[in-house]
Amino acid sequence: MIQTTDLGVAVEHALRAPSVHNTQPWRWRIRPEAVELHADWNRHLPVTDPDRRDLVLSCGAALHHVQVACAVRGLAVEVDRLPDPEDPGHLATVAIGPGPGDSADAALFPAIHRRRTDRRRMSHRPVPAGYLRKLAEQARRAGALLVPVTGALMRQRLTAALTEAARRQEFTPGYGAELQLWTRRYAAARDGVAAASVAPPPAGLTGSSPLRRFPRAQLSQPRQPPGHGPADDAAELLVITTAGDGPLDWLRAGEATSAVLLAATRMELATTPLSQAVEAELSRRELQHEVLHVPEHPQLIIRVGWPASGAAELPVTPRRDLSSVLLPS
Numbered sequence: 001m002i003q004t005t006d007l008g009v010a011v012e013h014a015l016r017a018p019s020v021h022n023t024q025p026w027r028w029r030i031r032p033e034a035v036e037l038h039a040d041w042n043r044h045l046p047v048t049d050p051d052r053r054d055l056v057l058s059c060g061a062a063l064h065h066v067q068v069a070c071a072v073r074g075l076a077v078e079v080d081r082l083p084d085p086e087d088p089g090h091l092a093t094v095a096i097g098p099g100p101g102d103s104a105d106a107a108l109f110p111a112i113h114r115r116r117t118d119r120r121r122m123s124h125r126p127v128p129a130g131y132l133r134k135l136a137e138q139a140r141r142a143g144a145l146l147v148p149v150t151g152a153l154m155r156q157r158l159t160a161a162l163t164e165a166a167r168r169q170e171f172t173p174g175y176g177a178e179l180q181l182w183t184r185r186y187a188a189a190r191d192g193v194a195a196a197s198v199a200p201p202p203a204g205l206t207g208s209s210p211l212r213r214f215p216r217a218q219l220s221q222p223r224q225p226p227g228h229g230p231a232d233d234a235a236e237l238l239v240i241t242t243a244g245d246g247p248l249d250w251l252r253a254g255e256a257t258s259a260v261l262l263a264a265t266r267m268e269l270a271t272t273p274l275s276q277a278v279e280a281e282l283s284r285r286e287l288q289h290e291v292l293h294v295p296e297h298p299q300l301i302i303r304v305g306w307p308a309s310g311a312a313e314l315p316v317t318p319r320r321d322l323s324s325v326l327l328p329s
């Protein structure tokens, strides 16, 4: 007999999942032998994320985290995605199944508490192709594809698409207000993006930074050794794509995002999810047709690289307590 407390503990670990602007747009119901994941539509960012894709993707990341947390406790799971056609907010039910936990998922567990979004300059040391292949395999296992943006031209086009997406959003009424709302939380807030987790763009970049601009940035960039050339780093940009483009695909894309981020963290790589180019619809189409040239739909960009030498440990990001996100059983 599975203890309800085992499931509560697994959900508590899942709360460490990344989410757009750290909105943590999820609610959980713990039942005997199963956990339900529900979207919290009150935490939706209507201007930044009009289709609710980022929201569902963030919940997908939490769904993968809970599977990993069950696996490490030796629990096998069966996941029913979008189980109730009458209730689109009921995103998944994770039922405890027979047999032992998945060992590949269990191996990712330590990374749940070590992973952070790193928005600083990364190292000039390239990420080996073999590592990128392993990350792509993680995405595939979770039901999505991971497409590396390789080659100078493709990379240049992607950076241009990201810059254009940022410009489009900047001129979208309400975008700035949403950003302010989620970056200027009150002192004891358990959500939102703190200035201590955001670095200003590094000085000396040859092009524009692919990262989202936040209003406040108090995190120091790692020091660049003198005479080291431009500040550009060797971080890779990888795109999560899916064959379809509905809520089920977004959920899968979120699960794949979590699998890639956790596996990269295990490899000691630093990671940054980047969603601006998929939030602005025109930029998303450019990314699909003019950068990637694929029929699949881009869902999220993941920046992956070695941390720069001397980079300080990143602060722990806040999360709401379990009791704040539980629905009555």
Ligand SMILES: Cc1cc2nc3c(=O)[nH]c(=O)nc-3n(C[C@H](O)[C@H](O)[C@H](O)COP(=O)(O)O)c2cc1C
Residues within 6 Å of the ligand: 016, 017, 018, 019, 020, 021, 022, 054, 055, 057, 058, 061, 115, 116, 117, 118, 119, 192, 193, 211, 212, 272, 273, 274, 275, 276, 300, 317
């Ligand atoms: C769907 C999604 C979109 C995100 N988009 C961005 C982004 O465009 N820029 C960024 O710096 N971080 C982005 N993030 C990272 C979140 O801001 C981050 O997960 C959250 O602030 C919690 O911090 P942590 O990842 O360090 O735990 C995104 C995360 C998710 C899941």
